[in-house]
Structures are given as C-alpha cells and as structure tokens.
Amino acid sequence: MDYRLNQDYPSDFEAKQLILEIGRRMYAKNFVASNDGNISCKVSDHTLWCTPTGVSKGFMTDEMLVLMDTNGNVIRGTCKPSSEMKMHLRVYKENPAIKAVVHAHPPAATSYAIAGLPLNRAILTESVMGIGEIPLAPYAMPGTEEVPDSVAPFVKTHNGCLLANHGALAWAGDAMTAWMRMESIEYYALVSMYTHGLIGQVQELTCDQVDRLIERRTRDGITTGGRPQCRDCGQEGTEACASCGKNANGEAKCRNSCASSGSQADSSMSEEEEVQMITEIVRRVLASRGI
Ligand SMILES: [Zn+2]
Numbered sequence: 001m002d003y004r005l006n007q008d009y010p011s012d013f014e015a016k017q018l019i020l021e022i023g024r025r026m027y028a029k030n031f032v033a034s035n036d037g038n039i040s041c042k043v044s045d046h047t048l049w050c051t052p053t054g055v056s057k058g059f060m061t062d063e064m065l066v067l068m069d070t071n072g073n074v075i076r077g078t079c080k081p082s083s084e085m086k087m088h089l090r091v092y093k094e095n096p097a098i099k100a101v102v103h104a105h106p107p108a109a110t111s112y113a114i115a116g117l118p119l120n121r122a123i124l125t126e127s128v129m130g131i132g133e134i135p136l137a138p139y140a141m142p143g144t145e146e147v148p149d150s151v152a153p154f155v156k157t158h159n160g161c162l163l164a165n166h167g168a169l170a171w172a173g174d175a176m177t178a179w180m181r182m183e184s185i186e187y188y189a190l191v192s193m194y195t196h197g198l199i200g201q202v203q204e205l206t207c208d209q210v211d212r213l214i215e216r217r218t219r220d221g222i223t224t225g226g227r228p229q230c231r232d233c234g235q236e237g238t239e240a241c242a243s244c245g246k247n248a249n250g251e252a253k254c255r256n257s258c259a260s261s262g263s264q265a266d267s268s269m270s271e272e273e274e275v276q277m278i279t280e281i282v283r284r285v286l287a288s289r290g291i
Contacts, residue, residue, distance in 0.1 A: 009099065010175070015041040015049045016062045018175040022102060023051065025179065027058025031104040031186065036167075040088045041175045042099040046070050050088065052079030083143040090148030091171050094155035100175035102182045105167035108189035112136075113162035119188050122205040122228040123195060127188045128213040131159045132225020134185055139164040159224050160185050204231035 019039045026032050037057045040050035051057060052064050066077035070092055088101040112119060119134040135154050140146035151169060154161045159181050160170035170181035195202045210230040
C-alpha cells in the first residue's frame with residue numbers, strides 16, 4: 001500500500017485497514033486509555049470511514065467501523081460514531097487537502113495540554129522539519145461546537161494541535177502520515193519534558209538554524225507547521241524573531257541575553273557547580289518516580 005501524501009483517496013478496504021492498524025498502534029503505544037481516541041479517513045470528497053465510540057481502539061474489527069458523510073450522517077455501519085467526530089469533520093471542512101485525522105491522549109503531549117503550554121520551542125531538527133510547532137487549542141467543552149471552533153484556526157497552517165486539558169489532534173493528506181504526526185507530537189513532548197523539566201537545561205536551535213531547517217522543509221514540499229521559537233528569540237517567539245532584526249539584516253540581536261540565559265551549555269562550569277547540577281538532576285529523576 002502506498003502512503004504518499006496527496007495520493008488519490010484510498011479504497012474503502014484500504015481506509016478500513018489503515019484505521020484498524022493505526023488503532024492497534026495507538027493502543028500498543030499507550031496513546032489511549034480505555035475506549036479513548038478516534039481515527040477517520042476520507043474515501044471521497046464527501047465520505048469518510050471512522051472509528052466507533054465505546055470500543056478500545058486496539059481491538060477493533062472492520063465491521064465496527066462507520067461510513068459517514070462530511071455532514072455527519074451515518075451511511076453504513078451498526079456502531080455509533082464518537083461525538084468527537086465533529087472535530088474531524090471541521091478539519092475536513094476547513095482544509096479540503098486533509099484526508100485523515102487522528103485523535104489520541106498521549107501522556108506527554110496531554111501533560112503539555114494540561115499545563116497550558118504549546119510545543120513551540122525549536123529543540124529538535126526533525127520536529128522543526130517534520131511537524132513544526134504544535135499550537136494549543138483553548139479549552140472547549142467535550143461534545144459541543146466549542147471543540148471544532150477551538151481547532152479550526154490551525155487547520156490550514158499547522159499539522160496538528162494540542163487540545164487544552166484533553167489530548168492531541170493530528171491531520172494529514174493520508175492516514176499513515178496523520179498517525180506519524182501524532183507519534184512525532186508525542187516524541188516532541190516527551191523530549192521537551194525531559195530537557196526542560198527533568199534536566200532543566202536546553203540548547204535550543206538558533207534563528208539561523210531554524211531558518212535553514214524551514215528552508216529544507218519548504219524544499220521538501222511541506223508548507224505547514226508554522227515556526228517554532230528559536231534561541232535568539234528568547235520567550236517571544238516568531239514575531240520577536242522578525243522584530244529582533246535577524247531576518248532583516250542577517251544579524252542576530254538577542255533580546256534576552258542568550259549567553260547568560262542558561263539556554264546554552266556552560267563550558268566554564270566549576271567542579272562544584274557540576275556536582276550540584278548532577279545532584280539536582282538525580283533529585284528530580286527520583287522525585288519524578290516518587291522515590
Ligand atoms: Zn479525546
């Protein structure tokens with residue numbers, strides 16, 4: 001089976017097999033608990049297959065899947081689709097290039113969503129190129145129109161988003177790419193948690209490095225993903241990046257004194273400081289394990 005982006009729609013059989021496989025991977029990777037999560041895949045401009053509610057996504061069979069139209073009317077299937085399908089339908093409505101949507105509650109990404117933090121720091125080359133920044137959709141009451149409304153602003157410009165106090169959503173031009181974006185979101189969140197939270201020291205990418213990664217991404221045909229905040233921008237992100245003058249005259253002007261901000265490795269650390277740092281890391285690891 002060919003999973004390339006922007007291929008024609010998959011057949012009914014292919015779409016159902018993809019949904020079942022993604023469901024198994026989602027469950028095996030602990031991205032969902034109980035019957036959580038949902039997956040959908042378009043098979044024409046106006047129809048899509050989706051997962052049922054009340055079923056573990058790791059143990060679905062093809063007769064459990066539901067065919068619906070893009071207005072939410074069930075065409076085929078005996079199970080009830082999830083109420084969260086409203087969110088999927090809105091993604092398809094906002095951006096016709098999207099043909100598959102994956103929703104899960106992966107623990108690290110969901111923790112960022114609970115903390116109210118987007119994944120927007122430039123720390124991983126693969127993340128900058130592959131998924132870009134992952135914004136945070138504001139809190140929305142489950143099952144209401146608030147949920148699709150909260151997601152809609154990001155659908156044309158990004159590859160996924162976090163849902164405040166809820167989970168994560170990824171979309172793409174094909175089902176396997178949407179799933180891989182969900183995996184990448186969780187990996188980005190996990191590494192971000194290790195570095196920012198547990199180790200407490202991060203060498204973020206510079207504006208220059210981010211510029212070059214985004215150039216590469218664009219050459220590879222990926223035009224969505226926004227721009228993660230780079231080191232030179234301090235806490236102020238993309239707008240500050242433009243306003244700091246870096247892109248205008250090629251000269252980085254760091255507002256927040258990067259060199260002393262702790263965002264770079266300190267090669268002049270004394271032995272005593274090193275011992276203190278290692279002690280602190282061990283203390284945090286033990287605390288995180290409840291020891
Ligand atoms: Zn959910």
